[in-house]
Each structure stands twice: as C-alpha cells, then as structure tokens.
Amino acid sequence: MLKRVAITLGVSCCLLTAGGVVSAAWTDMQGDFPGQYIIYGGYPDKESARAPSSGDTKVAFSIRGRAAKDLFDSIGPAPRPELSRGEERCETNPKVRKRRLETIACRHHPKDGYWCTFGFDLSTGLAVWGKSGDAMCD
C-alpha cells in the first residue's frame, strides 16, 4: 500500500514538475539572490584598486548560483566577435567555460559552478568591468 502511494505521489510530482517547467520557464528566470560587491577607485584588482574618491567611485558585483547561471545561459555561447561576446575556455584549465558580453563576464568552473561579474562607474553611470578579466581562469 505504502509503495503504491509512493509511486503515485512520485508520478504526480514528475508530471507537475514537467508541466511547471514548460509553463514557468520564463517567469523562473527571476528571483532574490545573495551576492558580493565592492566600492573602489582605480582598477578592480587588489593590486591597483584604491579607496574611492570624489569623481572616481566604482562598484563591482560578484554573483554566484542560480542568478549567475541564468545570466550565463542568457548571454549564450554564440560567437559574436562584433559584439564582444562568445564562449572561450581557459588555456590553463579547458574545463572552465567563459562567456562575455561587453562588460559582463561569466564563467562555469567544474569546481564552484557559475559565477558572473560586472560593474558601474558611479561618477558617470557607465558600465565597467567587475573583477578583472584575468580572474576568470583562477
């Protein structure tokens, strides 16, 4: 009896999930997420960054998990050099997939999953790099 209930429940859940994926595929690409940020001046790496000052204040965001996966997937792998986008792999570790779209950089690393970074110059509002591009293969 228990087994039958379990199977019935399992099948219903599968059907529900499958239905949910189809109907909610778009609305699922949203949600709350935790991330990390830094406010800095100069350049976004530890050696060249300095304290923010008037006229030189930037913010860099670093995002992991589902929010990063959705961004990674949305950027897509299509090589589009004219738009500075596409997918590359790290020379040092070919398992690391990097995707870039202008100032947005994402990667998938087999060890720690999806990660994206981007930033803004708060003096001008223009989009700038988040963590420096070299960090992608670390």
Added chain:
Amino acid sequence: MKKIFAALALMACGAALARGAHPWAFEYRPFTGSYNIFGGTLSEQVPPTKRSKNIAYYVKGAVAKQMFEAMGPDLKDVPGADGEQRIRQRAHVNCSFSPRDGYSCSFGFDLITGTSIAGTEC
C-alpha cells in the same frame, strides 16, 4: 621616552579614528538583490527571445546606500521625487532613498547588445 611613546600612540589612535570605523579595504561585502530576465520593455514584458532579452537588477541595503552617496546630488523635478523620496541617477543607474523603504538601486542590461539599460520604469 615614555612621553614620546604615549604621544605616538595617541597620534596612531587619532589617525585610525579619522579614517572612520570602516577604513576602505579591497574586500567584497555581501548584498542581497533581485533580478528579472525578460523580453520586450520594462512596462510591457514578454518572454525573452533571441532578438529581445534584458535583465533588470534591484539591490537594497548597504550597497545601495554607498552607491546613492557616490552618485549625488538629488534629482529635482522628476517623477517620484518629492519630500519623502530622493532620487539620484547616473546614466541608466538609478538609486533612491525614502525614510520608509530605505536605500535601493536599479540598473539593467540589454542581453543582446550588452549595453546598460534602466532597471526601473521612471
């Protein structure tokens, strides 16, 4: 000799105080936000397609406060700005403060071209 040490210690203490309780360091800090990937426009959203795909971000708390403070001054005579709500903007990055809701910022990207877009409608 003791006096010199005491004076030096006092000066070091003063310098530390002058930098504030949180001296700047290259340290990432946690924040929470929300995101939304959509096609069409902010006001008329449709499922994203290969030709129309955008992302809007909304962040609040300490990160929004720091962004707000870096972006001054307040915008005047814009929709939504009144005695309660203060709005600051640089290009498509928009931050606001109200005593009721605190600090929040919004921004976004066109995920086809990679250009920066607004994250709210105003």
